[in-house]
Amino acid sequence: MIDNMYICIGIRAGLLRTYTSMNQDMLEYSDLPQYIPIVYAISFLHTVVQERRKFGPLGWNIPYEFNSADWLASCMFVQNHLDEIDPKRGISWTTVRYMIGEVQYGGRVTDDYDKRLLNTFAQVWFHEDMFQEDFQFYKGYKIIRFKQVTDYLEVIDKFSPTDPPQAYGLHSNADITYVTIYQTNTTTTMLLTIMSIQPKESSGGGGESREAVVTRLTNDMLNKLPVNYDPYEVKDR
The missing domain is CATH 1.20.5 (Single alpha-helices involved in coiled-coils or other helix-helix interfaces)
Known part of the structure; x- marks a missing residue:
């Protein structure tokens, strides 16, 4: 898996890459009902923080190299936390949000406003209400719950290949920046590469x-x- 290059285009592609690389043991680690939804939420967050890079400075003030190690470390923390929780007190969401927003993903973030954004994602998406059936990251983006990796791949493959900017926490007009910055830069890079390999x-x-x-x-x-x-x-x- 190539983590240091931006290669995912859309939530569908990002989730497919995450669940394709996931082994079945990851999903079977815990029988607690909270485990599967939290892993999916971390996977969704992982895709969003990577996809925001294509929006240039609107996505992040500084382009961070988030990778699968951040995702895996977050999932392993959740495993350990669920193993140690008191059933009567339940999940310590303050701890979960801190570890995700300040340590696992936040450890890469150096800009104050980028850190605020990451903590906002953690605050809005990781809480007790995420286990409700009507919970959505954004309209049409729900948590899916399966015990088999193949079931995830089958459902995720049916997702729309394009997403509204609001799914990434951006204004609807961010698509304009996406077209002018990301697609223009990608096209320019491709043309320069073609020119550089032409015989002189x-x-x-x-x-x-x-x-x-x-x-x-x-x-x-x-x-x-x-x-x-x-x-x-x-x-x-």
Whole structure:
């Protein structure tokens, strides 16, 4: 899995990547009814924080390299927390929100406003009401509950390939920035890459082409290498 590059496009793609890499043991770790919804909520948050990068400075003041290690560390914390909770007192949501917003994901965040945003996600999405059937991250984005990874993949694959900016906590006009910044930058990068790998023709002034320079340098280095040794002669010595 490539974590240091932005490759997901949309919540559907992000959740598919997360649940494709998830093994069945992760879902079967705990029988507590709170476990499965919290893991899905962390996975949804993981996708959102990554997807916000495509909106440029509207998404994050600083583009952070969130990766699967942050997701896994958050899930492992939840496992440990659920193992130790007092059934009468229930989940300590203050602890859960702090660990997600300040430690696991927040540990990468250096900007004060970005930290405030991350803590807001934790505050709005992680609480007792998330276990209600009518809970939604945003209109149409509910928590799905299954015990099999294959069931998640089947349902998530049917999600819409495009999402409204509001699903990421952004204003509806953020799509304008997405088009002008992300798509323009992506197109420019692609065209520059294509141009950079094109063969260079020699100029009218008689300059060497790239291929000629590479060939000359290669031959020069080969000429400086010693001849191959005779293994039998070396063994005799």
